[in-house]
Amino acid sequence: MAERSTAAVDVADNSGDEPLAAETAQATADGVDTQDGRAADGTMPEKDGERRNPAPAAAPELHSGHKLARRYRLEECVTRLDGFSSWRAMDEKLRRAVGVHLLPADHARARAVLAAARSSALLGDPRFVQVLDAVEENDLVYVVHEWLPDATELTAVLAAGPMEPHEAYQLVSQVSQAMAAAHREGLAHLRLTPSAILRTSTGQYRIRGLAVNAALRGITSETPQRSDTEAIGALLYASLTQRWPYENDAYGLTGLPKGVGLIAPDQVRAGVHRGLGELAMRALANDGATASRQEPACTTPEELSKAVAAMPRIRPPEPTFTAPPEYQHTTYQQGSYGRPQAPGMPTTQVSAVPPPPPLQSRTGRVLKWGVAALLIAALGLGSWQLADTLLNRSNQGSTSGSQTSREKAEDTQEKPAPGPLAIANAREYSVDDRDQDPGGVKNTYDGDSSTYWRTKSYRDGPDLKTDYKAGVGIVYDLGAEHEVSSASIALRFAGDHTTTTLYAVDSLDPSGKISAMPKIATAKTTNSSFNLTAEKPVTTRYVLLWITAMPWAPTDTYSGEGYKQAITDVKFTG
Numbered sequence: 001m002a003e004r005s006t007a008a009v010d011v012a013d014n015s016g017d018e019p020l021a022a023e024t025a026q027a028t029a030d031g032v033d034t035q036d037g038r039a040a041d042g043t044m045p046e047k048d049g050e051r052r053n054p055a056p057a058a059a060p061e062l063h064s065g066h067k068l069a070r071r072y073r074l075e076e077c078v079t080r081l082d083g084f085s086s087w088r089a090m091d092e093k094l095r096r097a098v099g100v101h102l103l104p105a106d107h108a109r110a111r112a113v114l115a116a117a118r119s120s121a122l123l124g125d126p127r128f129v130q131v132l133d134a135v136e137e138n139d140l141v142y143v144v145h146e147w148l149p150d151a152t153e154l155t156a157v158l159a160a161g162p163m164e165p166h167e168a169y170q171l172v173s174q175v176s177q178a179m180a181a182a183h184r185e186g187l188a189h190l191r192l193t194p195s196a197i198l199r200t201s202t203g204q205y206r207i208r209g210l211a212v213n214a215a216l217r218g219i220t221s222e223t224p225q226r227s228d229t230e231a232i233g234a235l236l237y238a239s240l241t242q243r244w245p246y247e248n249d250a251y252g253l254t255g256l257p258k259g260v261g262l263i264a265p266d267q268v269r270a271g272v273h274r275g276l277g278e279l280a281m282r283a284l285a286n287d288g289a290t291a292s293r294q295e296p297a298c299t300t301p302e303e304l305s306k307a308v309a310a311m312p313r314i315r316p317p318e319p320t321f322t323a324p325p326e327y328q329h330t331t332y333q334q335g336s337y338g339r340p341q342a343p344g345m346p347t348t349q350v351s352a353v354p355p356p357p358p359l360q361s362r363t364g365r366v367l368k369w370g371v372a373a374l375l376i377a378a379l380g381l382g383s384w385q386l387a388d389t390l391l392n393r394s395n396q397g398s399t400s401g402s403q404t405s406r407e408k409a410e411d412t413q414e415k416p417a418p419g420p421l422a423i424a425n426a427r428e429y430s431v432d433d434r435d436q437d438p439g440g441v442k443n444t445y446d447g448d449s450s451t452y453w454r455t456k457s458y459r460d461g462p463d464l465k466t467d468y469k470a471g472v473g474i475v476y477d478l479g480a481e482h483e484v485s486s487a488s489i490a491l492r493f494a495g496d497h498t499t500t501t502l503y504a505v506d507s508l509d510p511s512g513k514i515s516a517m518p519k520i521a522t523a524k525t526t527n528s529s530f531n532l533t534a535e536k537p538v539t540t541r542y543v544l545l546w547i548t549a550m551p552w553a554p555t556d557t558y559s560g561e562g563y564k565q566a567i568t569d570v571k572f573t574g
Helices: 110-123 154-159 165-184 212-217 224-241 274-284 301-310 362-414 438-445
Strands: 033-035 050-052 072-081 084-091 096-104 131-137 140-146 197-199 205-207 219-221 425-429 472-491 498-505 519-525 529-549 566-573
Touching: 072 096, 096 110, 096 212, 110 131, 110 140, 110 212, 154 197, 154 224, 165 205, 165 224, 165 274, 165 301, 212 219, 224 274, 224 301, 274 301, 425 438, 438 472, 438 566, 472 498, 472 519, 519 529, 529 566
Parallel strands: none
Antiparallel strands: 050 219, 072 084, 084 096, 096 140, 131 140, 197 205, 425 472, 472 529, 472 566, 498 519, 498 529
């Protein structure tokens, strides 16, 4: 697909650029890299295929409390450099925090920033921090974007230490797939640094500053795909080693020793996952493969995402449980036993008391014979009661049968009627790691029919092609084990046809094949709502809702026309 050129992205070629230079920078709260109060890339040498245009004007002198469009109230300036400023603001109309980039309308980059912001907003991919508004007004140009207060910058994550292999695998998988989708639409980032990557509380990674961060600095590239691929390789390298893969220190990370060049991650830190380490080298070493394995270099995000998908999937580590402390036996603090000896006191030797002699006297012999007689009497009485029970059992047969029937009927009447089951948590499930809408999962059980979780749009349907996409679904956590007997599902699109199956699974991230999971119920419908009822209730805590067929639907805000579906409400009964 030919890549479309924007004012923020100069897409001309996909080969020929040099390795990415190290960027000594500190990440701010808005994802803008600064160094000594000015743009970090202002002091960096230009690379082949990458250009930086000079910026003249100073940032607009605004203050906290200033309102834009009578709606966005500026609260805190987080960056002021290179002729523009970045703010944390409050959207007073929707009562939510937002981020705002501001620069004068006569700034040399103002038109490029507007074009980049509008192109990024058209992408509408939830894996990127969304651009909400891009306006020129009153001699100002401002770009409004999402603000994620509960997300953590990758800079802070790496400051705590190298990441586990599963976390690093999720990072490179999600970021490479997102950037591959952006490049298919002709959009590049060109500023993929640890401060541009956010990890949400659900473990999803989101990228901020697509096209806009580069436009704010006047950065363009003749080979944007290679620049972004190399940047993803640097992020993976840093996540595995907690070292920046260049000689200069950057983003709170120590650089590599000077004069040795790029060395493999497993030579920097012991215990690095071999497959991920080789993948980082393939993305960074654009002149060819590593010396250990003659694999081709990855020069585009698409190639990198395919290389990640070809790796064996890395499972999360098993949870570790701390062994309880050894039980300390207690003793009675009686006399001098168990008490510490006072200093200066003589040590007393306690002699062992011999056991008492057996009963040898006349009284002892009488006592022994008395006990023996009692035991014989007890055995005789027990035998007589056992015989009486066996003789009367046959007479009680009919009475016992009727009593058992009454007890069963009472048990049946005492069994509670099915009721609604509360959903404690949920997570999107994908067998091929190609996510649909992870952030919208909570909308399926929030009680609001106007919100929903949506799938992507597919060309083939209504049955999904198993060789490309076996299905899409969500795993629900009911908080504890329950008998699940039915489910009520409300859909956004009606038509021919939607096929849904419920499975009992073992966790929010189930293992094994779909065909091996216990099936609860399945249904096929052309309506916008339907019920699934199990032939027999199934006891489980986690339920997978799996969609394998979707109807044709027209173009909407998020995707074009095609075979797709959206879920607005899910309720379980048991």
